[in-house]
Amino acid sequence: xxxxxxxxxxxxxxxxxxxxxxxxxxxxxxxxxxxxxxxxxxxxxxxxxxxxxxxxxxxxxxxxxxxxxxxxxxxxxxxxxxxxxxxxxxxxxxxxxxxxxxxxxxxxxxxxxxxxxxxxxxxxxxxxxxxxxxxxxxxxxxxxxxxxxxxxxxxxxxxxxxxxxxxxxxxxxxxxxxxxxxxxxxxxxxxxxxxxxxxxxxxxxxxxxxxxxxxxxxxxxxxxxxxxxxxxxxxxxxxxxxxxxxxxxxxxxxxxxxxxxxxxxxxxxxxxxxxxxxxxxxxxxxxxxxxxxxxxxxxxxxxxxxxxxxxxxxxxxxxxxxxxxxxxxxxxxxxxxxxxxxxxxxxxxxxxxxxxxxxxxxxxxxxxxxxxxxxxxxxxxxxxxxxxxxxxxxxxxxxxxxxxxxxxxxxxxxxxxxxxxxxxxxxxxxxxxxxxxxxxxxxxxxxxxxxxxxxxxxxxxxxxxxxxxx
Amino acid sequence: xxxxxxxxxxxxxxxxxxxxxxxxxxxxxxxxxxxxxxxxxxxxxxxxxxxxxxxxxxxxxxxxxxxxxxxxxxxxxxxxxxxxxxxxxxxxxxxxxxxxxxxxxxxxxxxxxxxxxxxxxxxxxxxxxxxxxxxxxxxxxxxxxxxxxxxxxxxxxxxxxxxxxxxxxxxxxxxxxxxxxxxxxxxxxxxxxxxxxxxxxxxxxxxxxxxxxxxxxxxxxxxxxxxxxxxxxxxxxxxxxxxxxxxxxxxxxxxxxxxxxxxxxxxxxxxxxxxxxxxxxxxxxxxxxxxxxxxxxxxxxxxxxxxxxxxxxxxxxxxxxxxxxxxxxxxxxxxxxxxxxxxxxxxxxxxxxxxxxxxxxxxxxxxxxxxxxxxxxxxxxxxxxxxxxxxxxxxxxxxxxxxxxxxxxxxxxxxxxxxxxxxxxxxxxxxxxxxxxxxxxxxxxxxxxxxxxxxxxxxxxxxxxxxxxx
Numbered sequence: 010x011x012x013x014x015x016x017x018x019x020x021x022x023x024x025x026x027x028x029x030x031x032x033x034x035x036x037x038x039x040x041x042x043x044x045x046x047x048x049x050x051x052x053x054x055x056x057x058x059x060x061x062x063x064x065x066x067x068x069x070x071x072x073x074x075x076x077x078x079x080x081x082x083x084x085x086x087x088x089x090x091x092x093x094x095x096x097x098x099x100x101x102x103x104x105x106x107x108x109x110x111x112x113x114x115x116x117x118x119x120x121x122x123x124x125x126x127x128x129x130x131x132x133x134x135x136x137x138x139x140x141x142x143x144x145x146x147x148x149x150x151x152x153x154x155x156x157x158x159x160x161x162x163x164x165x166x167x168x169x170x171x172x173x174x175x176x177x178x179x180x181x182x183x184x185x186x187x188x189x190x191x192x193x194x195x196x197x198x199x200x201x202x203x204x205x206x207x208x209x210x211x212x213x214x215x216x217x218x219x220x221x222x223x224x225x226x227x228x229x230x231x232x233x234x235x236x237x238x239x240x241x242x243x244x245x246x247x248x249x250x251x252x253x254x255x256x257x258x259x260x261x262x263x264x265x266x267x268x269x270x271x272x273x274x275x276x277x278x279x280x281x282x283x284x285x286x287x288x289x290x291x292x293x294x295x296x297x298x299x300x301x302x303x304x305x306x307x308x309x310x311x312x313x314x315x316x317x318x319x320x321x322x323x324x325x326x327x328x329x330x331x332x333x334x335x336x337x338x339x340x341x342x343x344x345x346x347x348x349x350x351x352x353x354x355x356x357x358x359x360x361x362x363x364x365x366x367x368x369x370x371x372x373x374x375x376x377x378x379x380x381x382x383x384x385x386x387x388x389x390x391x392x393x394x395x396x397x398x399x400x401x402x403x404x405x406x407x408x409x410x411x412x413x414x415x416x417x418x419x420x421x422x423x424x425x426x427x428x429x430x431x432x433x434x435x436x437x438x439x440x441x442x443x444x445x446x447x448x449x450x451x452x453x454x455x456x457x458x459x460x461x462x463x464x465x466x467x468x469x470x471x472x473x474x475x476x477x478x479x
Numbered sequence: 480x481x482x483x484x485x486x487x488x489x490x491x492x493x494x495x496x497x498x499x500x501x502x503x504x505x506x507x508x509x510x511x512x513x514x515x516x517x518x519x520x521x522x523x524x525x526x527x528x529x530x531x532x533x534x535x536x537x538x539x540x541x542x543x544x545x546x547x548x549x550x551x552x553x554x555x556x557x558x559x560x561x562x563x564x565x566x567x568x569x570x571x572x573x574x575x576x577x578x579x580x581x582x583x584x585x586x587x588x589x590x591x592x593x594x595x596x597x598x599x600x601x602x603x604x605x606x607x608x609x610x611x612x613x614x615x616x617x618x619x620x621x622x623x624x625x626x627x628x629x630x631x632x633x634x635x636x637x638x639x640x641x642x643x644x645x646x647x648x649x650x651x652x653x654x655x656x657x658x659x660x661x662x663x664x665x666x667x668x669x670x671x672x673x674x675x676x677x678x679x680x681x682x683x684x685x686x687x688x689x690x691x692x693x694x695x696x697x698x699x700x701x702x703x704x705x706x707x708x709x710x711x712x713x714x715x716x717x718x719x720x721x722x723x724x725x726x727x728x729x730x731x732x733x734x735x736x737x738x739x740x741x742x743x744x745x746x747x748x749x750x751x752x753x754x755x756x757x758x759x760x761x762x763x764x765x766x767x768x769x770x771x772x773x774x775x776x777x778x779x780x781x782x783x784x785x786x787x788x789x790x791x792x793x794x795x796x797x798x799x800x801x802x803x804x805x806x807x808x809x810x811x812x813x814x815x816x817x818x819x820x821x822x823x824x825x826x827x828x829x830x831x832x833x834x835x836x837x838x839x840x841x842x843x844x845x846x847x848x849x850x851x852x853x854x855x856x857x858x859x860x861x862x863x864x865x866x867x868x869x870x871x872x873x874x875x876x877x878x879x880x881x882x883x884x885x886x887x888x889x890x891x892x893x894x895x896x897x898x899x900x901x902x903x904x905x906x907x908x909x910x911x912x913x914x915x916x917x918x919x920x921x922x923x924x925x926x927x928x929x930x931x932x933x934x935x936x937x938x939x940x941x942x943x944x945x946x947x948x949x
Contacts, residue, residue, distance in 0.1 A: 121833065121835060122730070123726050123730070123833075123834060123835035124833040124834055124835050124864075125729070125730075126833070146730065147730075165675055166673075166674075166675040166679075167675070168673055172673060176650070177673050179673070179679065179682075180646070180650055189926070193922045193925070193926075194922060195922050195923055195926055196919075196920065196923060197923070198900070198919075199895075199898045199899060199900050199918065200833050200898040200899075201831040201832055201833060201863075201864055201865075201894075201898070201899045201900045201903065202831065202833075202834070202863045202864055202865075203636075203638055203642060203647050203649070203831055203863055203865060203900075203903050203904065204636075204831060204900035204902065204903060205635055205636040205637070205686055205900075205902045205903065205904050205905060205906045205907070206900045206901050206902050206907055206911065206914075206915065206918055206919070207686065207907055207915060207918075207919065207924075207927050207945050207946065208683065208686065208687055208691075208927045208930055208945075209636075209649065209679075209682040209683065209685060209686055210919075210923060210926060210927070212649075212679040212682030212683070213678065213679065213682070213683060213930075215679060216675055216677065216678065216679050217678055221678075232732075233729070233730055233731060233732035234732075235732060236731075236732060256593050259595070259703070260592070260593070260595075260616065260617075260703055261703060261706075262702075262703035262704075262705060262706060262768075262769070262770075264734070298732075299732070299773075300732075300773075300776055300780075302772060302773075302776055303769075303770075303772075303773050303776065306770055306772055306773065310770075359675075361671040361672065361673055361674060362671055363591060363593075363594040363596070363670050363671060363672075364593060364594055364672070365591060365593035365594050393671075393672045393673050394594075394671055394672055395671075395672075395673060424671075425669070428669045428670040428671070429669060429670075429671045430668070430669050430671045430673075430674035430675075430676045431676050432674065432675045432676050433671065433673050433674060433675060434673065434675050435675060436675045437675070437676055437677055441676065444676075445676065445677060448669065448676055448677075449666075449668075449676070449677065449680075450666065452663045452664060452665050453665050453666060453667065453680060454677075455663070456659070456663075456665055456680060456934075457677050457678045457680070459933050459934070460678055460683075460930070460933070462933075463929050463930070463932075463933040464926075464929070475677050475678075476677065
């Protein structure tokens with residue numbers, strides 16, 4: 010897992026004066042209890058726990074300002090914590106410090122249905138937001154697997170299955186409120202749909218993983234709930250045929266809302282887990298949004314395209330029940346795959362390549378996996394050229410870890426050679442830092458480092474993540 | 480026009496050694512001829528000419544690197560020049576220096592139809608790009624009024640009539656090649672549709688108006704040419720009714736490709752100029768993209784909505800000829816309005832507000848204009864909450880200038896009070912600098928200034944634009 014050999018050696022000294030000041034200001038909203046610290050030093054990655062020295066539960070932007078000022082004064086790391094669902098070690102306290110938990114900042118600040126925007130505190134989760142706005146006839150489409158917080162989703166530039174139609178957090182964050190290392194409160198922009206008034210401060214923080222500032226409020230775009238939704242599933246002999254179908258559908262202008270690829274092992278896993286009986290070949294799972302006539306037309310066009318590419322068993326699910334069965338199966342892929350090897354842990358990777366190279370990238374990765382011997386599945390947000398490999402590893406066998414890591418490195422190297430990226434949606438965290446130089450070059454990475462040094466001269470904001478300080 | 484009282488006093492000294500070095504390296508691709516300099520010191524704004532001291536015609540990124548290094552060494556301003564179609568004084572040489580003309584950098588670098596991307600040199604214009612890709616079945620939708628260069632459009636975060644459906648340059652730039660003040664060449668990201676690999680360097684430069692670096696290559700998103708296109712026009716008694724119709728259509732999920740508002744004076748102008756006979760009330764001009772069945776359905780839905788909001792004379796133009804007539808009239812609004820007062824110059828402003836406030840903003844602005852006495856029209860990219868006011872001014876009457884500027888200031892103040900922005904798509908240039916503090920606050924503007932100081936410590940990149948150095 011490419012974990013640092015001696016993470017303990019990286020921990021900074023945390024002065025008692027800081028801890029005392031936090032306890033004095035926040036009372037029982039600050040904690041140094043080991044269980045609380047451990048909970049904030051563990052994500053969904055297989056990294057060992059790296060606990061912060063203290064945890065503060067913020068309830069307001071002012072709380073965050075107070076903690077930032079204290080940490081900055083003492084040069085102590087400050088790490089935001091949302092829903093804890095990161096996959097790449099993004100918030101682990103590798104240098105110790107204070108974890109700032111925003112999960113209690115879960116208020117809906119404002120909903121503007123006519124403007125299709127909602128402003129929420131950073132700890133609001135995507136499911137909470139969608140539940141709160143249901144009556145407006147609107148929804149928020151970005152759906153990473155977990156019920157992540159909006160602040161965390163902005164910080165990692167998250168996306169999910171709807172990105173092919175609705176974009177990622179990059180496109181769907183309208184504005185942010187951010188607290189910088191020195192305790193300034195920045196409102197990145199206003200609520201207009203577009204603006205040419207100066208630098209794009211919003212996008213400076215989207216994807217910065219807490220290393221430039223702490224997001225305390227997020228304004229996002231909302232969309233009308235589609236009048237009609239239908240789904241379809243189709244089997245293919247090869248991943249190539251499936252990808253070719255997607256490329257053709259996009260080029261014909263079919264406004265696919267979702268299109269997900271599962272390889273044969275992925276299908277096998279969901280069959281067993283969700284008690285369904287899809288043929289165990291690569292499949293595409295489509296979802297169409299629009300008027301009833303439009304989704305019918307989209308499905309018909311896609312059926313035609315898939316047929317020409319050797320698609321089999323095209324099944325159209327216009328009933329909510331059938332559709333939910335399929336999509337629930339898709340959403341359970343991660344856990345379904347885990348069941349294929351009891352006791353295993355999951356090593357998950359995430360690359361994104363131009364879609365013209367996607368089939369080739371998956372094919373070559375599949376060949377690597379076939380020689381590895383352990384169970385794995387590939388699922389892809391195929392309309393974006395983004396896919397995940399889930400490798401099931403015996404956590405007690407270092408050789409399996411090493412092999413999984415070596416496949417991961419080969420995969421990223423392959424993706425970069427195809428003008429792709431080392432992470433489509435999980436973020437860099439600790440796990441992908443090793444690839445940042447290859448991806449961005451000396452000058453690109455140097456520019457990122459300049460930005461970091463400028464905004465966070467004492468290196469307190471989630472230090473040791475994305476890239477090294479020097 | 481809020482021009483500096485003594486722009487000459489701001490000019491920096493340009494050492495003869497620099498001019499000599501430019502002439503030596505670039506030969507007849509460098510010029511100090513007054514006519515060439517004047518041409519590069521004049522845009523579509525009413526500002527007086529502010530000529531650079533020299534002009535270099537770049538043909539490659541290497542050329543730009545060489546000029547940047549020389550200018551940086553001598554602390555001499557360096558200003559990129561594309562198609563020269565800016566509206567807010569964006570590239571005027573207020574501190575003198577070197578204009579770097581990229582119009583000869585007009586090569587298509589790569590087209591990837593399967594990936595829906597094109598990479599072009601910065602001097603390629605939007606019409607050139609669309610002409611080059613026509614055979615692929617794809618198109619590039621961003622359409623500011625002028626045939627601007629892609630580099631300039633990225634630098635000002637431009638948009639146009641298609642933004643309601645396809646987004647602005649913010650959403651449609653995939654990657655940039657940028658030369659920084661010290662001559663580094665940054666490739667901002669790779670060609671994958673999405674990435675979570677570190678800071679969003681692309682968006683750092685989109686909208687920075689040449690103040691952080693010079694864009695030399697642009698990779699943009701392309702879209703399938705719609706299978707069918709139809710247009711419709713509808714009259715309303717009031718702007719409120721028109722805006723209400725747009726809000727309802729968007730909330731119902733109608734995927735409007737374009738929706739433009741013209742006020743009664745705008746309609747009068749296009750009637751006279753384009754020899755058409757629309758009723759002279761506020762109108763909405765719609766365009767629908769999709770399959771034949773889908774565009775028919777969209778038009779029917781919109782007709783229903785407009786009818787409920789007092790819309791009159793709904794006319795559906797599915798024939799290319801009728802459609803072109805309408806849209807050509809729309810595209811000629813600027814010149815058509817100019818004809819209403821021969822000899823006048825045009826003072827054009829550009830604000831964007833949340834759409835829920837748009838009708839109110841236009842109504843109050845209309846009241847200001849009614850008392851002003853000179854001829855004016857309002858046209859709006861109404862789906863985005865963005866509109867322009869065109870005021871026809873006697874260029875020899877300072878009182879009219881002052882009045883136009885005072886209306887502009889009132890309008891921007893109104894837009895900011897509505898959580899809007901001082902510019903939706905023209906950029907800040909010189910003209911909107913006065914509003915940046917109100918729009919972004921001390922901390923937001925301070926952060927932009929930090930970024931500028933970090934990337935351009937000698938303040939050579941298009942200095943004196945967007946915000947002041949200190």
